[in-house]
Amino acid sequence: MELSSHKFKEQAGRALGNAQLQKALLNVEKGFVAKRQLAVDALPEFDALRDNARDIKNHVLAHLDLYLEAYEKKVVASGGVVHWAETAEDARRIVLEICRKANARTVTKGKSMITEEIALNDHLTANGIEPVETDLGEYIIQLRGEHPSHIIAPAVHLNKSQVEGDFRRVHTHLREDRDLSEPVSLLGEARDVLRQRYLSADVGITGANFLVAETGSSVIVTNEGNGDLTQTLGKVHIVMASIEKIVPTLEDTAQILRVLARSATGQDMSVYTTFSTGPRRADDPDGPEEYHVVLLDNGRSSMLGTEYQDMLRCIRCGACMNHCPVYHAVGGHAYGSVYPGPMGAVLTPSLNGIEKTGQLPNASTFCGRCESVCPMRIPLPKMMRHWREREFERHLTPAAQRYGLKFWAFFARRPRLYRAAVAVAMPILARFGGSKRRFSHLPLAGGWTRHRDLPAPEGKTFVQQWQQRGHRRSEVAQ
Amino acid sequence: MSAREAILRRIRSATLGPDGRSAGERAGDEQRKAGVRARLETAPRGVIPARGQLPRAERVALFEEMASAASATIARLSSYEEVAAEVSNYLRERNLPAAIRMGEDGRLARVPWAREKTLDVRKGPSEGTDLVGVSHAFAAIAETGSVVLHSGADNPTTLNFLPEHHVVIVDADAIAGDMESVWSALRNETDRENLAGGRSAGGGQDAAKMPRTVNVITGPSRSGDIEQTILLGAHGPRALHLIIVDT
Numbered sequence: 001m002e003l004s005s006h007k008f009k010e011q012a013g014r015a016l017g018n019a020q021l022q023k024a025l026l027n028v029e030k031g032f033v034a035k036r037q038l039a040v041d042a043l044p045e046f047d048a049l050r051d052n053a054r055d056i057k058n059h060v061l062a063h064l065d066l067y068l069e070a071y072e073k074k075v076v077a078s079g080g081v082v083h084w085a086e087t088a089e090d091a092r093r094i095v096l097e098i099c100r101k102a103n104a105r106t107v108t109k110g111k112s113m114i115t116e117e118i119a120l121n122d123h124l125t126a127n128g129i130e131p132v133e134t135d136l137g138e139y140i141i142q143l144r145g146e147h148p149s150h151i152i153a154p155a156v157h158l159n160k161s162q163v164e165g166d167f168r169r170v171h172t173h174l175r176e177d178r179d180l181s182e183p184v185s186l187l188g189e190a191r192d193v194l195r196q197r198y199l200s201a202d203v204g205i206t207g208a209n210f211l212v213a214e215t216g217s218s219v220i221v222t223n224e225g226n227g228d229l230t231q232t233l234g235k236v237h238i239v240m241a242s243i244e245k246i247v248p249t250l251e252d253t254a255q256i257l258r259v260l261a262r263s264a265t266g267q268d269m270s271v272y273t274t275f276s277t278g279p280r281r282a283d284d285p286d287g288p289e290e291y292h293v294v295l296l297d298n299g300r301s302s303m304l305g306t307e308y309q310d311m312l313r314c315i316r317c318g319a320c321m322n323h324c325p326v327y328h329a330v331g332g333h334a335y336g337s338v339y340p341g342p343m344g345a346v347l348t349p350s351l352n353g354i355e356k357t358g359q360l361p362n363a364s365t366f367c368g369r370c371e372s373v374c375p376m377r378i379p380l381p382k383m384m385r386h387w388r389e390r391e392f393e394r395h396l397t398p399a400a401q402r403y404g405l406k407f408w409a410f411f412a413r414r415p416r417l418y419r420a421a422v423a424v425a426m427p428i429l430a431r432f433g434g435s436k437r438r439f440s441h442l443p444l445a446g447g448w449t450r451h452r453d454l455p456a457p458e459g460k461t462f463v464q465q466w467q468q469r470g471h472r473r474s475e476v477a478q
Numbered sequence: 479m480s481a482r483e484a485i486l487r488r489i490r491s492a493t494l495g496p497d498g499r500s501a502g503e504r505a506g507d508e509q510r511k512a513g514v515r516a517r518l519e520t521a522p523r524g525v526i527p528a529r530g531q532l533p534r535a536e537r538v539a540l541f542e543e544m545a546s547a548a549s550a551t552i553a554r555l556s557s558y559e560e561v562a563a564e565v566s567n568y569l570r571e572r573n574l575p576a577a578i579r580m581g582e583d584g585r586l587a588r589v590p591w592a593r594e595k596t597l598d599v600r601k602g603p604s605e606g607t608d609l610v611g612v613s614h615a616f617a618a619i620a621e622t623g624s625v626v627l628h629s630g631a632d633n634p635t636t637l638n639f640l641p642e643h644h645v646v647i648v649d650a651d652a653i654a655g656d657m658e659s660v661w662s663a664l665r666n667e668t669d670r671e672n673l674a675g676g677r678s679a680g681g682g683q684d685a686a687k688m689p690r691t692v693n694v695i696t697g698p699s700r701s702g703d704i705e706q707t708i709l710l711g712a713h714g715p716r717a718l719h720l721i722i723v724d725t
Contacts, residue, residue, distance in 0.1 A: 024705070031706025045527040052524040059517070065489040066514045078688070084482040136712060137703035153703060160704050183704040191713055198713075199606055214518050215688045225699040225714020228639050232691070243485065248514075249521040254657040258527070268544065269622035269696040272714065277688035283631035285581070286603040287690050297485045305492035 001119065001147045003352055004336030008359035011334040024157050025331050031153070032322040035266025036373070043262065053256045054377045057313035060246050061304065067213045067246045068295070074216025078278030080291040088118035091296050095120060095205070095238060098292055099129050102236045104202035110220060110227030111135035112207030113151055113316060114240050114296055116338045117351070120205075131205075132197045134226035136190050143170050149332030151339060152264055152318040157331050160186065194226070204234035204288065208241035209315065210256070211293070214249040217275040218293060221260060223267075228274055237276065237288035242296045244312040250275075256315060259375035264317040299351040307386045308350050313376040314343055320370035320380060326363050335360060342370035346383045354387055358396050361387035400444075419463060426457045433457075523658045530621035530656030537620040538722065541653045544623025548697030549710060550718040554650075558723055561589040565612065565645060566597055568719055572643070579604055579641065580612040582632040586647070603634035604641060611641035611715075615648040616667075617660045624696040625720065626660050628689040635691045644698070644715040650724045657694070664692070 004011065015021055040046050060067055072082045085091035091114075099107060107124060109115065109131055121131045121142070133142040137155035141148060143166045148154030155163070164180045167189055180186055198204075206227050210219040218239040220227045231237045247253050261267040280287030303309055321327040321341025332340035337348040337357065345360040354361075361384040370380045391397050392405075411418040433439060433456025440453050448454055460468075479487070494507065532540055542552050553564050569576055577598040580586050591599050604611060613633065615625040625646050629635045638644060654660050699714030710716060 027706040031702060043527060043529075045525050048525045049527075056524070062493060063510055063514050065486050065493065066511060068486065068489075070514065070518060084480070084485055086481045086484055090481060134713065135703070136701045140703070153706065155703055156706065158704075163704055183707055184709050186704055187701060187709050187712060191711070194713065195606065214521065217688055217692075223699065224701045224712035225639050226712065228635070228693070229713055232635050232639065243489075248517045250661040251521045251523050251658050254661070255524040257657070265702070267548075267696075269548075269624055269694070271548070271695065271697050271699055273624075273694040273696075275688065275692040275694075277690055277692075279690070281630075281690050284629055284690055285631065285634040286636045287629060295485075297481075297488075301485055301488035301492065304489060 001116065001338060003348075003356055005348060005352075005357040005360050007336055008334060008363055011336055012330040012363070015330040015334045020159060020162075021157055021331055024159050025328060028150075028153075028156060028322055028328055031156075032264075032266065032318075036263060036319060036322070037266075039262040039266040039268060043258075043268075046259070046262065049255060049258050050375050050377055053259050053315075053375060054313060056247060056252045056255060057244075057376060060248065061244070061309060061312055064243065064246065064304065067248060068243060071211055071213040071216055071246055074213070075278070075291075075293055076216075078216050078291075080216065080278045080293060083292060083294045085294055085296045086298070088296075088298050091118045091240070091294050091298070092120060092123040094294050095240070096123060096127055096129070098236060098238055098290075099124065099203050100127075102202050102290070104129055104236070106130045106132060106197065106201045107203045107205055108132050108134050108198055108201040108230045108234065109138070110204070110206035110222065110230045111138050111154070112205065112240050113148070113338065114207060114242050114298075115205065116148060117298065118240075118296065120240070132194070132201065134194050134198065134230055135222070135224060136187065136226075139190055139194065140166060143167075147333070147338070149340065150318060150321060151316050151341075151343075157333060198229045198233045201230075201234050203236040203238060204230035204232075205238045205240060206231050208239050208245050208293075209260070210247050210253050211241055211245045212248075212250060212253055212275070213246055215275075215277055217250075217277040219253060219273065219275050221257070221270045221273050223265070223271045225272055228272055231274075231276060232287055234288055236290040236292065237279070239276070239291075239293045240296065241293060242298070243300055256375075260315055260317055263319040263373065263375040303350050308346065308383055310378050311343070311346050311350060311383060313378055314347070315376060316343075317375060319373040319375065323369040323373045325365055325367060325369070335363065342380045342384070343378075346378075346380055346387065349387050349390075354390050354394070355396060358387075358391045361385075361391070419461070422461050426461060429457050521661075526656050526658060527621060530619075530658075532620065532655055537655055538650050538653055541618055541620040541623055542722070544620065545625075545697070545720055546623070548623050549700075550623065550697050550720050552720045552722065554722045554724070556724050558588045558725070559590060561647060561721060561723065562591050562594045562597065564721055566594045568643075568645065569597075569610065572717075574609055574643065577608070578610045578612045578645070579608040579637060581634050581637060583614045584632065585614045585649075586612065589647075604636040606636075606640045608637075608641045610643045610645060611637035612645045612647070613637055615646050615652065617663055618648045618653040619655075619657050619660060619694070620653055621656050622696055624657075624694050627693045627695065628664070629691040630689055635693065638693050638695065639714045641715060642711075643717045643719065644695075645719045645721065646695070647721045647723060650722050653722075664688075 083094045124131045133139045140155045149157040208218040209221045261270045279291040327341045349357040437456045438453035576596045579600045617626045698718040699712040700710045701712040702708045
């Protein structure tokens with residue numbers, strides 16, 4: 001997709017005014033937040049598992065070269081092929097070559113965010129191969145020519161009447177007077193239509209939640225079973241995975257699985273967790289004849305050893321966006337990038353450069369909910385702050401903001417002057433605040449007051465209050 | 479330089495410093511390698527929740543509870559003798575035709591299918607026309623109510639996904655507390671055929687001996703992609719029926 005993160009403010013403004021989208025976004029809170037909490041509360045060991053999950057991934061990142069080599073050996077030993085791709089373009093070329101060798105006309109796809117990252121569907125289509133998304137949400141947005149607005153719920157921005165409209169528009173071979181008023185009938189229709197596509201596809205492409213170095217297995221986690229049909233029924237199974245998906249052992253996978261589904265959908269375990277190792281064996285009655293893994297870097301190795309390394313622990317559960325007030329308000333498309341929400345605000349600048357994506361690390365209230373729910377304990381707000389620092393250093397922040405900060409910094413470095421200035425300014429502002437004690441318009445602060453009032457200062461300054469408190473405390477101590 | 483070398487070189491320079499080739503760093507590299515080998519060989523278990531470590535009776539009860547919570551239906555039988563009748567009964571109750579498809583698994587052959595005179599038992603992988611698939615689970619996980627099936631000559635993977643109804647037979651003795659115990663059991667099963675490739679030093683030369691596919695299945699397929707309302711019966715089976723056999 002074309003990156004439009006530099007238009008975040010504009011796109012967010014439009015999203016706020018889109019009544020249909022606002023209605024759909026209510027489902028984010030309804031569908032995820034309480035369910036996650038219930039699942040977490042039911043497992044006393046959850047936080048200990050988070051710690052261990054973090055430690056496992058930190059260990060992998062410190063030894064990533066060695067684990068990638070170990071993993072590759074195992075894939076090869078089980079009859080699979082490993083392809084290394086430095087860039088999105090390399091990955092697209094590799095996948096196309098495999099498809100061409102298989103004489104593929106149709107390719108089914110399980111849900112995979114990195115195929116979005118490398119814009120694989122457009123590339124296949126342009127080369128005469130039809131990609132068919134099989135995850136229900138991905139299928140719906142493919143029909144609409146859209147991109148996912150959420151990493152695990154790609155069609156969360158839509159309401160069922162829109163889906164009905166799309167199905168009637170596209171599934172013209174079905175009776176016009178059929179009843180599609182209920183989600184269950186929409187699901188049934190997608191199931192029937194896609195069943196035919198699985199059975200006739202030549203190649204199946206899936207992502208990977210994990211790559212297990214010990215065994216050379218790729219792991220997918222789904223609820224629908226679409227990923228399994230995709231990878232079992234085609235002659236060729238292609239796994240698209242980025243290099244940081246490695247985990248050392250099956251035991252380590254079991255640890256992270258315990259925090260993945262709970263954080264994502266509030267399930268104890270997703271319905272299908274599937275470990276795939278190589279192509280079908282000599283005496284297997286079914287399964288793909290070829291098994292390929294495309295290992296994508298696309299900027300990730302350059303994050304190692306930087307203050308953004310922790311981001312490579314991410315397991316794409318979506319908890320950060322499910323709990324983000326900014327995401328709740330504007331949805332995923334406003335971010336203008338493949339990865340939305342807090343994880344996207346950190347990852348997108350890492351992959352695409354801060355020059356084009358500077359608004360994303362600023363699309364945060366720093367409330368900290370994302371970090372508090374992250375199963376891998378990724379310090380997302382801290383990393384967004386680092387991106388803001390990079391932005392400032394490179395003079396990418398808007399001039400007004402830079403001068404404002406300089407002006408404030410001048411006083412902040414001179415505490416006496418600061419206190420004197422505040423002591424003068426506060427009563428004046430308090431007086432102009434009027435009886436409501438709020439400003440609905442303020443010069444130089446239009447960006448704030450356009451959407452909400454600025455409270456007028458009241459009472460004493462923080463420093464004055466602090467000093468009084470200290471005084472009281474010492475009295476108590478005596 | 480190949481893409482592989484370029485990627486690995488970037489990772490090494492981030493981990494070891496831009497020209498991390500000094501004697502001290504080379505020694506450090508040996509240490510790193512030893513650390514990775516040890517981890518792959520010992521596969522340490524992490525945090526096992528208390529509910530994954532229950533004694534047998536409670537473990538089976540927890541398995542039933544968790545699988546039901548994941549919308550599977552459950553029957554508990556005292557011997558393989560009763561399995562065929564239970565399957566027939568399941569089909570009748572749901573007005574399904576008396577036909578099933580299954581693999582050649584020896585454990586399924588212990589079931590007296592012939593006693594169900596009208597039951598049509600077909601063998602081999604599914605091509606998408608079967609309404610009911612029957613499988614035997616390698617193991618189960620009480621902690622999450624999951625069954626674990628793996629592919630092999632007698633166990634087609636298509637049976638787990640294409641039929642509308644999936645009936646899975648699991649021995650009560652094969653219900654483990656946690657997933658980690660299932661991995662140990664799988665290694666022991668494969669060890670017998672000298673399939674310990676995964677346990678030899680990381681990246682050893684032995685072929686990886688995981689079965690092609692290991693499916694951990696927790697309830698019937700579902701989707702929440704339309705307005706985040708969970709509906710059963712997405713692309714995989716609409717119903718999962720578990721038959722626990724006390725042997």
